[in-house]
Amino acid sequence: MKRRDLLKSAAAGAFSLWVAPRVIRAQQAGTQKLADKLAVLNAGGANVVAFSAGDGLVLVDSGAPKSGEKLMADLKAFANAKVQTLFNTHYHLDQTANNELFAAQGAKIIAHQNTKEWMETDYWIPSEERYEKARPKSARPADTFLVTGSTKAGNEEIAYGYLRMAHTSGDTYVHFKDSNVIAVGDVASPERDPALDYFTGAWVGGRTDSMDFLLTITNDSTKFVPAYGPVMTRAEFKAERDMMEEVRQRIFDRVRAGEGPKDMLEGGALDGLPRKWKDPYKFLYDAAKGGWAYHDKLGANVV
Secondary structure: OOOOHHHHHHHHHHHHHHHHHHHHHHHOOOEEEEOOOOOEEEEOOEEEEEEOOOOOEEEEOOOOOHHHHHHHHHHHHHHOOOEEEOOOOOOOOOHHHHHHHHHHOOOEEEEHHHHHHHHHOOOOEOOOEEEEOOOOOEEEEEEEEEEEEEEEOOEEEEEEEEEEOOOOOEEEEEEEEOOOOOEEEEEOOOOOOOHHHHHHHHHHHHHHHHHHHHHOOOOOOOOOEEEOOOOOHHHHHHHHHHHHHHHHHHHHHHOOOOOOHHHHHHHOOOOOOOOOOOHHHHHHHHHHHHHHHOOOOOOOOOO
């Protein structure tokens, strides 16, 4: 059996173990407790991780637009305390819509430096052919980092760091080490199509490299919280990583051959994988753009 066929079979087997429990968990709404003082909350479909440190809350992401009122009510029911620290896993509005709400209450917002720069700048969205206005100053991170950082909340050690070119140019993981829970933003996509913001520098190679790194800092009991969808086990996260590695190999071969997204789609670049894409052309378009941007990583035969 060829290596690629073996990888495909292994990914399919692991992915099948993922499907049934994730469908059940995806139906859950509201607040899901993950540890003694830690929970994931549904904020307009997006996941918000909340940790209660006794005298205050630590959040990862602030939820989607129009979710603030419900999120505040759910937080009050979880732990009646103010938010002291808010991490943003990246700059997208789906994960940062309620930043102003928490900043007004005194929360310190922490994110990667690149996330801050995207939030403070007007930028063009190629897929929608429009500009996105810069976010208000109150919504932007007050504290930024470049590689890694750490903090304490109560007795919980919280480590955070940069995931290079995985989904955007400023992705961040937040690892609640004592609770053994890690928030990974949109670097994992158990339900939605994996997204690659190529115009910020994201590409499929960066995504698989980041997923490999996350596997090195976790263990078999770690819970992975994506930006959207059900909480994942490490085995489920690895199954997605293995699938993305298969995609990476296929796309690299096709970019080297000079194919565009239409050629890839018609040639079956995503056929036979353990999941179906809702918009396969968009994914392949973004992946091809990213592949050409990193052509020097694809092999010596790329001109």
